[in-house]
Amino acid sequence: MSFVKLSASALAIAAVSATAAAARDQVQIAGSSTVLPYASIVAEAFGENFDFPTPVVESGGSSAGLKRFCQGVGTEHTDVANASRAIREKEIKACAENGVTDIIEVRIGYDGIVFASQLDGPAYTAFTQSDIFNALAPKVMVDGQLVDNPYKKWSDFNADLPAEDILAFIPGTKHGTREVFEEKVIATGCEATGAMEAMIAGGMSEDDAEDACLEVMSDGRAVDIDGDYTETLASIDANANGIGVFGLAFYENNTDKLKVATMTGVEPSTETIASGEYPVSRPLFFYVKKAHIGVIPGLKEYAEFFISDEIAGGDGPLAEYGLVADPALSETQEAVAAEEVMGGGS
Amino acid sequence: MTDASLPKGGAKPHLSSLTEPDARTKSRNAAEKRFRAYGVIAIGTGILCLLVLLFAIISNGIGAFQQTFIEVPVYLDPAKLDKKGERNIEDIKKVSTFGYNPLIQKAVLEQVEKAGIDTPLTKPKDMKAMISASAAGQIRSMVIENPDLIGETVDVRFLASSRVDGYLKDRVKREHLARDKNIDAEHLDVVDGLLEAGVVKKTFNPAFIFGADASESRAEQAGLGVSMIGSFFMMLVVLFLALPIGVAASIYLEEFAPKNRFTDLIEVNISNLAAVPSIVFGILGLAVFIQFIHLPQSAPLVGGLVLTLMTLPTIIISTRASLKSVPPSIRDAALGVGASKMQSVFHHVLPLAAPGILTGTIIGLAQALGETAPLLLIGMVGYIASNAPDGIASGLLDPNSAMPAQIYEWAKRADPAYYERAWGGIIILLVFLVTMNTVAVILRRRFERRW
Secondary structure: OHHHHHHHHHHHHHHHHHHHOOOOOOOEEEEOOOOHHHHHHHHHHHHHHOOOOOOEEEOOOHHHHHHHHOOOOOOOOOOEEEEOOOOOHHHHHHHHHOOOOOEEEEEEEEEEEEEEEEOOOOOOOEEOHHHHHHHHOOEEEEOOEEEEOOOOEHHHOOOOOOOOEOOEEEEOOOOHHHHHHHHHHHHHHHHHOOHHHHHHHOOOOHHHHHHHHOOOOOOOOEEEEOOOHHHHHHHHHHOOOOEEEEEHHHHHHOOOOEEEOEEOOEOOOHHHHHOOOOOOEEEEEEEEEHHHEOOEOOHHHHHHHHOOHHHHOOOOHHHHHOOEEOOOHHHHHHHHHOOOOOOOOO | OOOOOOOOOOOOOOOOOOOOOOHHHHHHHHHHHHHHHHHHHHHHHHHHHHHHHHHHHHHHHHHHHEEEEEEEEEEOOHHHHOOOOOOOHHHHHHOOHHHHHHHHHHHHHHHHHHOOOOOOOOOHHHHHHHEOOHHHHHHHHHHHHOHHHOOOEEEEEEEEOHHHHHHHOOOOOHHHHHHOOOOOHHHHHHHHHHHHHOOEEEEEOHHHHHOOOOOOOOHHHOOOHHHHHHHHHHHHHHHHHHHHHHHHHHHHHHHHOOOOHHHHHHHHHHHHHHOOOHHHHHHHHHHHHHHHOOOOOOOHHHHHHHHHHHHHHHHHHHHHHHHHOOOHHHHHHHHHOOOOHHHHHHHHHHHHHHHHHHHHHHHHHHHHHOOOHHHHHOOOOEEOOOOOOOOHHHHHHOOOOOHHHHHHHHHHOOOHHHHHHHHHHHHHHHHHHHHHHHHHHHHHHHHOOOO
């Protein structure tokens, strides 16, 4: 009859759990894998310095994190969503439908996106946005004409680049990084080479041309990486002629395997990104559910701690890891202290 | 069929020599030899692969069990740590870990000067790259526990940064340092000097086995301990749910259920379930346990429930097999002396089948212990395993990771030191799996009865 007892105790455990699920004493965070390292550094220091338990940080991507964030108010939902892009209108609407209306947006700093290749591989040392566009876009400008991309090697369109087959490992579409890559690299290259003008001249509307400018060829030269940067690194390791798209912080941790290329002549570093010289960067955010402040112990303290000078400032551990400190940090600090929500309300 | 007679009066039988094999025999013998050779080659390939795998795992992972420590006397300056001098715990708590860093850096610099190392690094701040970020937290909690230490000089042993550790383990090479902004060659010269002076030491690091996970900036501090506890609680849930449910289901199906279309259907479905990819159970767990029943995210309880679903078919199939192997004569004898059906099962069949059931359960548990895919979906990866649970309820409900999920998480992280820890984690996981499988084999050997 011990089976009966065992099953009964198992049921009892399940019942206890259902009631205990209501109480939660640590902050729960989910979202962008780019923000994860920073959030984990802050969470760890937060646990060390405060009497609150260490917050829990999950990854999964900006979109997944915001989706979970928007599922509702209540302790079973996450308190903070990390994002490597700003929240979209659509997501704000989805949030509102589930009762999540007061959202505090916190910008923590900037992150650079770099192009890197094997340390001992071909000399990919200097790119411009036009180079990347010429290499990867389905339609490019050749002698003033918009034609199907005829290039096979980098040297076909820029004699300074090595004569190697084009191969690029770019972030997959579920990553926030992909958006930045498309907008700041491919689209800029599209305009710079004159392809966009040619598209509009060819009868496309401006919106269509902008969309067409973001396209990337799907014949195998551009490989979508859906996993993390470690996967990109492994692909680069296996393909000497490949270039990969990385976050600055990841590159700086792996300088023994990777060499970085300049973009329009500017070497990526926290300094050049902060000054705005390096063109491919993006802000990083986290979003706080205001309704949870006061319910989940330590939530506001965590948000304030994250953007305090000693953490997110120029000498703090986040900058050390690769985050580019936000020059307007003090404004963000005031906004968080006042619990200012998005959309102008209080 | 040896007494089949030769055809009567037929042709002269084909004569062949017993000593000289004819062509057909030769070719048959050759075929057999070839077949044996294939077998030997197959086994050889398998063993070779296993050896290569073991070699790779051990050579990559053994380093994680050792860690570089710095041992220095640190002066706990009251002017910095307790400005009011009242030793009020609230005042002391106000000094964050950032307030402790200068003290530690100064202490290390003193040792550098004492050892007479000639170096251009003369400022306390220059020492930062060599010290783990965990040192400040370690000393702060020491002071909060015992405020009387303020004003004294205490000997502290703390971790060196992951780059220093990597240098001592040959992972960080001097020729790569030019572009590494985390550490310079001058730091390594200092490390060499301190190593000679006995301040820096590489020793066994129990914190890797028993400690908690750490953030990306301090790979040197990360340990597998908390996720091991997570795994333990998940296995408890699996054991307490899958074993009774699985055994009850198989006893009913095997001993009591009528054989009809419905039970056939159930049988087919159980075999099918055993072949369902584990990630499917993860999605099911997310939808049912978290989104519908509202159990907490990342909780070992949910992980255990998901793994229970995954393990159930394995346990049912192995239990039924061991019930089947109990000869019917035992049941008949029990029924013959007047036992009821239930008595015959519980007094005779089940005890005889128990070793088989146990082995099946242990193998099912081992499988569940190594499972990662479903855990990814219920939120058990990330920076989760940071607090050790302080009781059974918190062990089941507080967010935690599991060993394989933690290894996966480490393998993703940017700092190469985490890569080594991922391999080290695999060694620990393998030790667990091998132990469990060995126990299963021993149980089977010891208690199995053959008829």
